[in-house]
Amino acid sequence: MTLPPRNLLAEEASPYLQQHSGNPVHWRAWSPAALAEAQTLQRPILLSVGYAACHWCHVMAHESFENDDVAAVMNRLFVNIKVDREERPDIDQIYMAALSSMGEQGGWPLTMFLTPDGKPFWGGTYFPHEARYGRPGFVQVLEAVDKAWREKRQSLGQSADGLTTHVEARLAGTHGKAALDRDALANLANGIDGMIDRELGGLRGAPKFPNAPFMQTLWLSWLRDGATSHRDAVLLSLEQMLRxxxxxxxxxxxxxxxxxxxxxxxxxxxxxxxxxxxxxxxxxxxxxxxxxxxxxxxxxxxDWLLREMRVxxxxxxxxxxxxxxxxxxxxxxxxxxxxxxxxxxxxxxxxxxxxxxxxxxxxxxxxxxxxxxxxxxxxxxxxxxxxxxxxxxxxxxxxxxxxxDDKTLTDWNGLMIAALAEAGRALKRIDWIEAAEQAFAFIATAGRDNRLPHSILGEKRLFPALSSDYAAMANAAISLFEATGTSRYAELAGQFIAQLDRWHQDSENTGYYLTASDCSDVPIRIRGDVDEAIPSATGQIIGAMVRLASLAGNLDLQEKAWKVAEHAAGRVAHQAYGQAGIINACALAIEPLKLVVVDKPEDPVLVPVANRNPDPRRIDNVVPVGSATNLPMLPGGVLPPTDKPGAWLCTGQVCLPVITSPEELDRVLRRQ
Structure with missing residues (x-):
């Protein structure tokens, strides 16, 4: 089959793709139909990946994709496919890993050349219209790739096969499970600490990124092991970037x-x-x-978020x-x-x-x-x-x-919903918690057949969701449960985990794939182990499962989380710095913290102490004094007495004696 010889992006649900709908390039979105067209024509695919806020993506668009002469070459020689990396991080990660495997520096726009069956054989990032910056001009690149395709197709095909096999082993492979080891967090934190700029914060050199997964590694190391230099590295980095x-x-x-x-x-x-x-x-x-x-x-x-980012x-x-x-x-x-x-x-x-x-x-x-x-x-x-x-x-x-970019991404919103709920608890801002609940309700009700969309733009929904979407929303639901005490949120977190099991779990029940099992247009079904600016899908999944298991006292879920963590730990041993999110989550699995607080709703004395001492390792559950039904259970299935205020802090299966004094609870939580 062949698609119409024109640009087909106007009806896409991505503002980034719509930005390119007026290009003279005959763009297609990534789809089975676009891949089939390449097979029919036996033309290589020119894959261009970017996102709406990407500066150099705009530059390349203005220089080349809006140029009639450049577009004519692209249309004559290639099947041209445009991808929004925020809509399809699974596609982006595959071809970014391929570029890295070629020894090239990654970044966006990502420009890759693929065989008609979607296997990468060459690529780069930004190519200028005319030769400069030590890079060839874009038309030169197009013509050179076409010449190589015509004259060396067999060797290019062999190269593409080998590269695809390498990427698959790296992103979708299995390794033997590894025992969860407390030293993994300490070793990674010490390594990161050695890269910190002691004067300016962040990692030494330029450019400088916030790198939240690394900052969380350092923070967890301080909370667990008392490594004050790791805490100070985070505080310095925050102070410096915030000024x-x-x-x-x-x-x-x-x-x-x-x-x-x-x-x-x-x-x-x-x-x-x-x-x-x-x-x-x-x-x-x-x-x-x-x-x-x-x-x-x-x-x-x-304030900025609620003023400028609400859709x-x-x-x-x-x-x-x-x-x-x-x-x-x-x-x-x-x-x-x-x-x-x-x-x-x-x-x-x-x-x-x-x-x-x-x-x-x-x-x-x-x-x-x-x-x-x-x-x-x-x-x-x-x-x-x-x-x-x-x-x-x-x-x-x-x-x-x-x-x-007005598209609502489920996983990114899950991160923000959790942040709003946690900050609202700590700083007594009910309005922030309400904003988090409103955003959560919007996404949770946007699904179909009990499945979440990955992206929402107006009436358009992009299905199916990714594993990162279910994990982020499960974590958001748990944070909302902690902030509101509404049991429905805990139930929804369980439903999101169930959807993960149904659509994303591997055949050995040892982990999850980023893309759903009924998604037919991915050349490689990857696991989602690698961090980007946010923790990996696998790291978020382990964290959500550990937190929900601890909250509900669910030993089966706890055992499943442990199994998934062990297998992820086996894979992470090969590239720890790119998978800090998994190591952070495994640290939570080794020593989950649970705080059950019985308090008076009308005049709480212990709850404010818990709220002002947030700890990413801890799940909090508040029960009103005199409650006849207890949602939380202490380890061993024990229900805490609810006749008077008290707090139980548990690490794994061991709990401290009941704490009744707010001063003592504050001391214990700060020491922990």
Whole structure:
């Protein structure tokens, strides 16, 4: 079969694909029909993978995909397939691993050339229209690939077969299970600690990414083993990024990464997942240090989220572009004159707390950031600074806004829902918990046949969900249960795990695949072990199963989680730094913490202590005094007495004696 000789992206459910619907390139979305067309024509596939907030994706589109002459070459020589990596992370991970296996540096846009049956034989990332940056021009690349395909097809096919086999072994293979070992977390944390920039935070060098999975490894190491240097590395990294240009000091929210080692010049795109993980990290940091910087940044980030990222007042959009009006960062940057025009005589007070800098090589307007002293002073004088920022924000709203990718991704929303629920508990913000519940309800009711969609855009739903979607929503449901006490959330978490078992479990019941069993268009069914900016699907699955098993006292689920963790540990031994999410989750499986609190709903004394001491290793369950039915069980199936307030902290199958004093509970939770 062949598809119509025209661009077919206009009806897709991805804003990124729709951005390319006006290209003269005869784009197809990834589908069985597009793959069949390549087989029929016996043409190689040109696969282009990107996402809506990707700056260099836009550059390549403007230079090449919107060019009639370039498009004519593409249309004549290839079947051209466009993929939104946020819609199809399974496809993206396969071909990114192939590029890496070729010894090439990964990134987006990802440009891969495939045999008609979808096997990769060559690729790269961004190719300029004309030869520069040490790269050949894009048309040169197209013609060279076509020549190689015509003249060396057999050897290219053999190369593609070998590369595909290698990628399959790496992403979908099985290894013998490994015993869960406490040392795995400590060893990884020590390795990460050795890479930390002790002056500027984050990992040494540039560019600098938040790297939440690594930060969680360090935090868990401190909580469990008392490694204060690991805690301090996280706190330093947070403080430094929160005063750098990577944080939006006027409107709130964290950008994707900084291009330099000082966190100063951001790549200005804002991603939902980065900000979800920032909220969680700041919540842990605030509970530990009492430093109001972290509380303020939580508040500012959530203000941004609810103001700019809510889609129709319900769940949350995927991202904001880096560019507006054709220029990166234009929406977020200021000249001194612009600030003085908005603030007038108050501008000198504003510059007491913030600095404008134009670093070498940056061609845009200056970037707002803070010195360490300005950061400390702005926290102390927040009431003076807030009205000035509000004036600048109002002025900024008159500018051309960056485009927003309005698709609601289930897994990213799950991360944000959990973060809102946890921060709402800790900081007594019922409105945040309510926002989390609203987003959860929107996604949970958007499914069909008891299955979640992966992506929602208006009336369009992309099915089937990925394993990461069920895992993230299960974790979100558990966090909402902790925040509200509503048992329905625990039940839904169990239903999400059941859907994982039905559609994603492997034949040996030792783990899960990222893609559902009835998804027919993936060349390799991968496991989803590798972290990206967020923990891997496998790491999230193990975490959800451990938490739900601990919450419900379900020994069968606990045993299943242990089995999945052992097999994941066997695979992770080969590339620990790329799979920190699995090691973090295995640490939870080894020593799950459970806190059961019996308290008076009208005048609680113990619950506030638990709420202000969040711990990612711990599942909390609150029971009203006098409750006739007890949802929680202590190890061994023992029901706690509910005639008076008390708290039971259990590690695995062992519980401390009942704690009745809030001071004692606070001491125990902080020591733990």
């Amino acid at each position: 750098g240009g990577i944080y939006d000091h006027v409107g709130g929210g964290l950008s994707r990464y900084s291009t330099d080692a000082e966190w100063l010049v951001p790549h200005f795109e804002k991603m939902l997942y980065d900000n979800a993980q920032l909220i969680r990290l700041c919540n842990w940091a605030y509970s530990t240090t009492g430093n109001d910087l972290f509380r303020i940044r939580i508040e500012d980030t959530i 129709d007042g319900e769940a949350f959009a995927a991202s904001l572009d880096a560019d507006s009006d054709g220029e990166e960062g234009l929406f977020y940057t200021w000249s001194k004159d612009e600030i003085e025009a908005v603030l007038g005589d108050e501008s000198s007070l504003f510059f007491k707390y913030l600095t404008l800098s134009t670093p070498p090589g940056w061609e845009g307007k200056p970037i707002l950031h803070q010195t360490g002293e300005q950061q400390r002073q702005s926290v102390a004088d927040r009431d003076r600074l807030v009205p000035l920022k509000e004036k600048l924000l109002a002025a900024r709203e008159q500018r051309v806004r960056p485009a927003r």
